[in-house]
Amino acid sequence: MNTNNQIAKLPTYIEGFDEISKGGLPDGRTTIVTGTAGSAKTLFAAQFLVESIKNGASGVFVTFEEPPVDIRRNIKSFGWDITEYEKQGHWAFVDASPGVQGDQMEIGDFDFSALQARIKAAIKKTGAKRVSIDSLGAVFSQFENSHVIRRELFALTRNIKEMGVTAVMTMERTEDYGSIGRFGVEEFVADNVIIFRNILAAEKRRRTIEILKYRGTNHQKGEYPFTINSERGMVIIPLSAIELTQKSSNIRVTSGNSEMDKMCDGGYFRDSIVLLSGATGTGKTLMATEFLAGGVREGEKALFFAFEESREQIFRNAKGWGYDFEQMEKEGNLKVAGIYPESEALEDHLLKIKDEIKRFKPNRIAIDSLSALERISTDKGFREFIIALTSYVKQEEITGLFTSTASSLAGGPSITETHISTITDSIILLRYIETHGEIRRGLTVLKMRGSKHEKNIREFIIDSDGMHIGQSLRDVAGVISGYTM
Amino acid sequence: MADYVLKLFISGNSARSKRAARFISEIADEHPDIHLDVIDVGEDSEPAEEFKVLATPTLIKTSPKPQLRIVGELVDKQKIIDFLDL
Numbered sequence: 001m002n003t004n005n006q007i008a009k010l011p012t013y014i015e016g017f018d019e020i021s022k023g024g025l026p027d028g029r030t031t032i033v034t035g036t037a038g039s040a041k042t043l044f045a046a047q048f049l050v051e052s053i054k055n056g057a058s059g060v061f062v063t064f065e066e067p068p069v070d071i072r073r074n075i076k077s078f079g080w081d082i083t084e085y086e087k088q089g090h091w092a093f094v095d096a097s098p099g100v101q102g103d104q105m106e107i108g109d110f111d112f113s114a115l116q117a118r119i120k121a122a123i124k125k126t127g128a129k130r131v132s133i134d135s136l137g138a139v140f141s142q143f144e145n146s147h148v149i150r151r152e153l154f155a156l157t158r159n160i161k162e163m164g165v166t167a168v169m170t171m172e173r174t175e176d177y178g179s180i181g182r183f184g185v186e187e188f189v190a191d192n193v194i195i196f197r198n199i200l201a202a203e204k205r206r207r208t209i210e211i212l213k214y215r216g217t218n219h220q221k222g223e224y225p226f227t228i229n230s231e232r233g234m235v236i237i238p239l240s241a242i243e244l245t246q247k248s249s250n251i252r253v254t255s256g257n258s259e260m261d262k263m264c265d266g267g268y269f270r271d272s273i274v275l276l277s278g279a280t281g282t283g284k285t286l287m288a289t290e291f292l293a294g295g296v297r298e299g300e301k302a303l304f305f306a307f308e309e310s311r312e313q314i315f316r317n318a319k320g321w322g323y324d325f326e327q328m329e330k331e332g333n334l335k336v337a338g339i340y341p342e343s344e345a346l347e348d349h350l351l352k353i354k355d356e357i358k359r360f361k362p363n364r365i366a367i368d369s370l371s372a373l374e375r376i377s378t379d380k381g382f383r384e385f386i387i388a389l390t391s392y393v394k395q396e397e398i399t400g401l402f403t404s405t406a407s408s409l410a411g412g413p414s415i416t417e418t419h420i421s422t423i424t425d426s427i428i429l430l431r432y433i434e435t436h437g438e439i440r441r442g443l444t445v446l447k448m449r450g451s452k453h454e455k456n457i458r459e460f461i462i463d464s465d466g467m468h469i470g471q472s473l474r475d476v477a478g479v480i481s482g483y484t485m
Numbered sequence: 486m487a488d489y490v491l492k493l494f495i496s497g498n499s500a501r502s503k504r505a506a507r508f509i510s511e512i513a514d515e516h517p518d519i520h521l522d523v524i525d526v527g528e529d530s531e532p533a534e535e536f537k538v539l540a541t542p543t544l545i546k547t548s549p550k551p552q553l554r555i556v557g558e559l560v561d562k563q564k565i566i567d568f569l570d571l
Contacts, residue, residue, distance in 0.1 A: 096539050103551070105568050108558030110540040113496030117530040118538075143540070143556065152540075 007217040010130070010166045013051035014044070016236025020220040021211055026192050030157050030167040031214075035196030040207065040226075040234060041170040044196065045132035046071065047233045048168050049091060050080045058090040058126040060165075062119060064138035068093040078233045092122040098142050106144050112152040116159050123163060131160060135170040191215040197223065201378050205345070209236055225384055227347035235351060237388045250450075253364070253399050256294025257287070259469035260428075263445050263454040268426060271397040272449070273390050275420060277404045278430030282441060283462050284403040285309070286321060287430070288366040290466055291401045293323040296333045300363035304336045305353060307372035311338035321466040335360050346377040346385045354392055364399040370420065371405040386420045406431075425449040433457075433473060442473050489519045489571060490548040496541040497527045505542035505559040512562060516571055544569075 009023030018024045025031050025048075035041045042065075049059030063071060071093075072082045085091035096115060123131065136153060143149050160167050176197045193212040198205065208223040226236040252267035255274075261267045268274055278284050285308070292302040306314050314336055318325040328334035337356060339349070357365065374382050393400040402424070421427060427446040432439055441460050445453040456472040493509050495502035506523055513521040526533045526541055536545055544555045546569045553569055565571075 094534075095537055097537075099537055104554040104556060105564075106557045107555055107564055108560050109501055110542060110557045111496065111499070111501065112539055113499070113541040114494050114526040114530070114533040114543065115539040117496075117526040118534050121530040121534070139539075 007214075009217065011055075012048050013055055014047055014234055014236065015232060016224070016226065016238045017209075017234075019238040020209070020224050020236060021214070022218050022220065025166050025168070026214055026217055027166055028161070028164055029192055029215075030160055030169055031192035031194060032169050032171055033194045033196065034171045034173050036173055036176055036198060039176075039196035039198040040228060041172075041196055042066070042071070042074075042134050043228065043234055044194075045134045045168050045170050046075050046080075049130055049132055050075070050082075050085075050233070052130050053085050053090045057130060058085075058092075058128045059130040059132065060092050060094060060119065060122045060126060060128045062094040062096055062115075062131065062133040064096045064133070064142075065135050067097045067099065068095050077230070079231055080233075089126055092126045092128070094118045094122050096139075098138070109145075109148060110143075110152075111148075112156055116156060119160070120163065123165060129165055131163075131165045131167040133160075133167060133169045135172055137172045201380075204376075204378055204381070206378060206381055207347075225347055225381065227345065227351060229348070229351060232351075235347075237347060237350060237384065239384055239387050239391075249397065253300070254294045254298055255287075256290035256292070256297075257467055257469065259458075260287075263458070263469070264426070264448055265451050265453055268399055268401075269450065270399055271394050272425035273393060273400040273402065273423065274426040274428060275402055275404060275424040276428050276430065277406055278443075279406045279432060282430035282432060283460070283467055284405070284430060285314075285317060285368055286462060286467055287428075288368045288401055288403055289314075289318050289321060289323055289325075291364065292334060292366055293318070293325075293328070295364045295399075296328050300333075301361065302328075302334050303356060303360050303362035303365040304334070305356075305365065305367045306336060306338045307341045307367070308369055309338065311336050314338065320464065322464065323466075335362070341372045341376050346373060346381055349373060350385055350388055353389065357392070357396060357398065362398060364401070365393065366401040367403065369403040369405050371403075386423060390420075390423050421447075426453075433459075435473065440473070443469065488548065489516070489546060489569070490522075491519055491569075492522045492524060492532070492536065492545045492547055494524050494526055494533055494536075494538045494541050494543045494545075497525055499541075501558050502542050505544070505557075508559045508562060508565070509544060512565060512571070519571065 007029065008027040009025065010027040011018050011024040033041050033044055046061065049061060052059055075082055082091055139149055139153065140146055176199055192214050195210045195212050197208045207226050209226050210223045211219040224236055224239060226234055229235050249270045251270040253270050254267045255261050255264060276284050276287055292304055295302040315325050325334060325336060329336065377385065426448040428443060429446050430441065430443045433442040442457045443460055444457045458469050459471055459473045460467055460469045493506060495506055509521060513519045524532045540556045542557065542559060544559060546553045555565060555568060559565055
């Protein structure tokens, strides 16, 4: 099975995890899951079992910390009914939480044979191949002799390995960046280590997961963001893990504007991402509207994520330019989602966008604007969002048009653009241009990957029929820098 | 005089378990009002599950209340008697 002597992996079915881990957890091994308080270790340990139960397996949950009644309740908030799994014989708790059993005294040496026997019995009863142990550190509060505990935890992990199960052991750490654990147990069992982090950066919470090591087998390196979704639990965003599978298409689709199609030598490429940059009021939303309507006209399905305006406002605008969005929605060819950017974290927006794409199956999407999303995120988080979004859109062979608001009226680079200009296939600039004592509008196709395109700066006007691209604007310099003369 | 119910959880033939069993048996012999159950977790893990026992040897006084536990080899007879109030 493993020609290159690699340890096999057991799928976890946790969204995104099997991608970043290249297949799941090392099969038949124990993986340490460490993180500070509230970093979602317990959720991972529980979801590892839940997802496998949904896929026909069973699991044993050993809890040293929270009593089962608390875990059942917490997990139920995701819609997962552990009590039901227990009734069906798919889930068994081994309750090793500090209970109400009264006073305890220690005289001399002891071992964890009773615990091991209980775990063994639970595994036998359920036929489980997966065991979660949460969390190791809590054992130290139940006994006085920490040397004995350390020795016995080591024996326990060795024993679990012999049982042939794939185990997750959570362990608390005191800092997001520092030593793996705090009890000196980790070095015994640290063949496989996953770190969860919950960092406060630029006043925003950022959750990440990092596979620190998998002995004898491959995984993706570095930190990956994740979010906790109320229905799906932990969802990891794989980023670069999905980036590599992109193919590119030679099929052209309309930009929604016949003159723009000509400038692009026949339209945009089907699975390409177009970045539309311009100051406020230059016509970005109009171009997005024409892009969507143009697709619908050609028999495509179009999806619009509007982060700057409400649905009503968008319908009104479209009508003003001669496009009946309401009718298109009724016919099922268009969907407009008006979303308030601050309503959720960026990772959650990404999930929503992906969900909506999965449901509606559009041929093209427009997002107006990325800049609105940039406000709610850290730089790093935003960059990751862009990578994840563009790779998903391309993978699904969808044409994407993303708008970006230039920071000054005259244009010039915005932070959004520095993040995404290398990722997008085409860049179109819309600019205010001052010539001969007049403010006019000009546009240019700055870049178009894999195609020739017109390089002139063209004037355009906006009226009740939409956008009209006219003649080249000669004697204009500084469109890119934003300093036109 | 109250009746005492003691449960001793041991693990097979480990030296630790044997030693603990011997000590408790001696105490039980000297106190006729003690009822002692010795449970080998390797043979039956159900009682350990019920009483949420992790460690062996563990001695639990289940009656009279309150429930009290001693974990370890139980090598100090007087300490056991004092703690369990026998």
